[in-house]
Amino acid sequence: MRYDNMINIFPMVRHWFARLSATDPGLVRLFQSTKVILSVILAIFTTSMFLKMAGYPQITPAILSGVAGMMGILVVMDETEKEKKWTTVMLGFSSAAAVTLGTFLAKYAHAADLALLLVVFGAFYLQKFGVRYFSLCMISFISIYFSSLLKLQFNQVPWFYAAISIGIIYAFLFNFVFLKDKPEKILKRSMNSFHKQSNLTLSLIKDAILDPIYSQRRLKTLQKNVTKLNEYARVISGQLGSTDPGRIWPGIKPNQLRLYVFDTEMLIQTFLSAAYRLKMQHALEQADIRQTLSRVAQALLDAEVLRDEYTSKNLEEAERTIQDLRKQLNDLRIENRDDCKWLYLVRRVESIANHVIDGAYILQEARNQYYKGNFEEAPSKASDKPVNNDDHKEKNDQAESKGMQPSTKKAFQALLAGALSVIIGYSLSPAHQYWILLTAYVVLLGTETVGRTVMKAIQRSVGTLIGAIIGFLLAHSISGQSLLEITLLFCCIFMAFYFLPVSYAVMSFWITMMISIMYDLLLGGITEKLLQDRVIDTVIGAGLALFISAILFPLKTKEKIVENVKDFLGELDGYTTGYFESFIGERKTINLADSAFQLDQKLNLIRTNAEPLQKIPGRLNRTGIERWMTILVAINYYAKHLVASTSRRTMYESDQELMDTICSINEVMKENIHHLCELIDGKRGLTVKELNRQREWIERYPDKNRDYTLQHSILIHNLYYVWRINKSIIKLAVELGAAIEKQDENIQED
Structure with missing residues (x-):
């Protein structure tokens, strides 16, 4: 037993x-x-x-x-x-x-x-x-x-x-x-963390597929895991900008590994969404679909191509499982319309799973070719490089040069807050007159907006208060035991800086605990008055930092979010342009997977800067930011699926009319994005254009060229998310006061 x-x-x-x-x-x-x-x-x-x-x-x-x-x-x-x-x-x-x-x-x-x-x-x-x-x-x-x-x-x-x-x-x-x-070791450990998080999430998805009971709690847990996986993927993409993965896994190039990470993240995100929508539509009640999807999840768990002890059998088994799923989809006889509602979800999983398997084969083949001595250092390609944002940086620099730079504004805020802190410090607690100054200084560090300063001030105060109470009790209980106090003192230092990137309140808690133990150790005892002064000085210092940031050169949260949204749309403009380059035969100027991670990063920055508004009930909705974020999240989702769900091997025949239509789509989207940025800045009287005419032309094109029906069907599929992105841009633009420009939707018949 x-x-x-x-x-x-x-x-x-x-x-x-x-x-x-x-x-x-x-x-x-x-x-x-x-x-x-x-x-x-x-x-x-x-x-x-x-x-x-x-x-x-x-x-x-x-x-x-x-x-x-x-x-x-x-x-x-x-x-x-x-x-x-x-x-x-x-x-x-x-x-x-x-x-x-x-x-x-x-x-x-x-x-x-x-x-x-x-x-x-x-x-x-x-x-x-x-x-x-x-x-x-x-x-x-x-x-x-x-x-x-x-x-x-x-x-x-x-x-x-x-x-x-x-x-x-x-x-x-x-x-x-x-x-x-060592960047190489950090990258390898990051990939290990990414694989572990991927496997944990896939295991939970597999359990959800096999469990006939729908669980809202399990869904929330899975969504948190997918969010965490997205964070890890962004970390790896950032590391690949300065670290060569070929030094860890010989033969592998940065763009290959970045695309593999992107595909894996998108597969798990899509798998989760599809699994729960299939469950809601009772599709998983069919045993064959349920078992096959479960096998797909298990096969992907085993196909970890960067392990040192990796064997090709795992990847071959994963490929066979995907082939079984494809065969099952092809053989499935649809007897009623209800099945049509969910069959596309399974096909979506199968499509992205294929990309992951293909990416895994590319990584494995690159390693094999290197060990066989067939590896050649490829010339530098634009698509292997991170997105060049120099133009955008120059625009920011020009904008800042028109007024006082943020660092200068923050310096004057700190100077005024510091002067008031010293004056109040001498008045309230002459024995430790700099505690208020120290708190005000630290709270102002790294806080661009008034809202972020509010959050940091609250976290500092709450962490200090709880740390003072627990630290006082702990210091009294272990007073006189020097070895134990020294051990706990160093433990507090370690915990403070381990949790610093995670939570400022937790860091403040451990720092206050450390101070309590240190004072007891050095002074032979700690008094309630000392810790009381510490808490009061902290609250006053945090309050002063908040007050000064709100009255002297204040940067409101919404103003910062507007700046972040424009950055996001600028990245989206380059991303869609790079995507259309693959259709018209031009050399890519950006790496689409890297640009997708940049979109994720900028969207995450918008979320981070919107956190202060989320703390106030109804404030996010009243400012309109909540609606902005909803549409931007949808745009980001569609944009990522442009790379994740589309074919990467199809070549389109040289047709000038088709190329002109693709260029027209690109121009319309660029103009719409530009107008949306101006609308966000407050400009009115602008128009945006729909793509109905171009979409109808693309969808009718196979009827005119029957020799390339398969390629054109794939083309229609590949452009599906382009229409969705443009509709989302139009929706946000109209809500901000834009008008939709009318266009002739009649297509001339040949």
């Missing part, structure tokens, strides 16, 4: 282990947090040993050493490794100079306050010249804060120089030697 229980538990453990390992694509958060905690621990330990051997009585230099080790990992964000190394080294000099300046200014009333405010201003303002200056200002702020708080004397400064050097050395070692970021 006990053995049977172990057998039952093992799959569950394996399932949850796979789920947890899939939640961090590429294990980026895990490795970053590990580097931070190791750098902090070793910096503090080494500095403490050095101070003890040198006979220095205080431990405060060791704390600054840990801070330097932490910031040397977190704030270095340059693009190239060489730039990152130089920035890391410069952090040490910047910190040392800031400690010297803070020590010198400590004897002058409020001079250190002024220095802090200037550094805060510089952190935002200097970003326009490069991210390095932001990093240098960040560590300068902490160093001046530290030296002012401790009221250092000049005879103590050399000890702090040594401590800073030790912290920066460990940060350098973990960043560039011991735990160096």
Whole structure:
């Protein structure tokens, strides 16, 4: 009995282990947090040993050493490794100079306050010249804060120089030697996470197909998993822009892997949608359809072509399963019209599954050819490159040059919020007068709109409040147990930075927990008054940041969403143009799969910036943004299916009239997208065009050229989502005040 229980538990453990390992694509958060905690621990330990051997009585230099080790990992964000190394080294000099300046200014009333405010201003303002200056200002702020708080004397400064050097050395070692970021390894781990998430989702879809009971809860779980899979796919697409997959899987090119990831994501998304619509229409009550779809899901689970131990039998079995599904569809005799309602759903799954199998064969064949020595380095193609957005960036730069740049606006916001924070800090809590300033500074970081500032201020306040309560209770319960307190202190640091990309509130919780334990450890006890002051100062600092962002150069949430929507439509314009190039024989200027991921990324940015409006009941609907997002989600869905559901091997005969019609479709869509952007900007009196005439011409074309009936049927299928995209654009444009331009829909008969 006990053995049977172990057998039952093992799959569950394996399932949850796979789920947890899939939640961090590429294990980026895990490795970053590990580097931070190791750098902090070793910096503090080494500095403490050095101070003890040198006979220095205080431990405060060791704390600054840990801070330097932490910031040397977190704030270095340059693009190239060489730039990152130089920035890391410069952090040490910047910190040392800031400690010297803070020590010198400590004897002058409020001079250190002024220095802090200037550094805060510089952190935002200097970003326009490069991210390095932001990093240098960040560590300068902490160093001046530290030296002012401790009221250092000049005879103590050399000890702090040594401590800073030790912290920066460990940060350098973990960043560039011991735990160096290797793009190839990150990509491989990201693909492992992607495959695990794909397999988890496919397993759930398979269970849903076999289960005769419809479950709304299971559907929501599956939709969350598909959303997560889409996020992983976007992460991989971004990594492929700078990482050659051929170094991991010899012979494979970036565009091949990107298309495979895109097809896999689209297959699972389509599989989920089709499975539940089939269930609602009772199609899965037919045992043969249910079993075949279940076999397709299982075969796709096994066909993981990038595994080191991969065998071609898995892929061959998947291909046979897809062939069985196709044969079953062809042999299925439709006896009543009810079957017509769902048969296309199965065909849609079969079509995209074919793309996945074809992509898997291409990857496997590329690897085989490489090992056989037949691999040749292909010349660079435009389609292998990411989409060029230089024109769009130039437009943004021109728009920003007309007014004050965002970094400058944010710098003045931070300066005013900082000045008020210092004044209030001295009035309310002279013992720790910079807590309000620190909170206001951090809340303003990375928040472009007033709405995002509101969210971050609330998250900071709530996380701090909960962390203070639990931290106070925990610190009291373990007070006096130094080893346990130190262990928990480092655990809090690790958890704070592990969850930072996930939730700012959770990060604030762990940071406050860390502060509670640290104060208990250093001061021999922590009081309710101290934590109460911490919470109050945090709320005041967050409130000040929110207040200043709302009255000084405010950027409203809707204004930012309008900018994001125009970016999305600009990407859509290039995407559809690239798609039509495949019909008229022109060389592709973009990679369609990569552009589809860019559309996903821009749509996700719209969702992110709309979150503050979603928190207020009815606000999203009243502003009209909810309707915009609904139509944009539909456009994104149709656009992705242009690549996922259409044939990629069909060549159309050279027919000038057909080519002219395709060009006409492209021109109409470009004009409609351009007019929609102007409507979003507030311009009125514009018109948009339907494609009824072009669609009717395309659908009648096979009647005029019966020698190419199959090709033209595929052409009609391939353009189906083009009509849907244009209808969605027209729908949104009409809601914004556009008129539909009338056109002659009569087609001249030959």
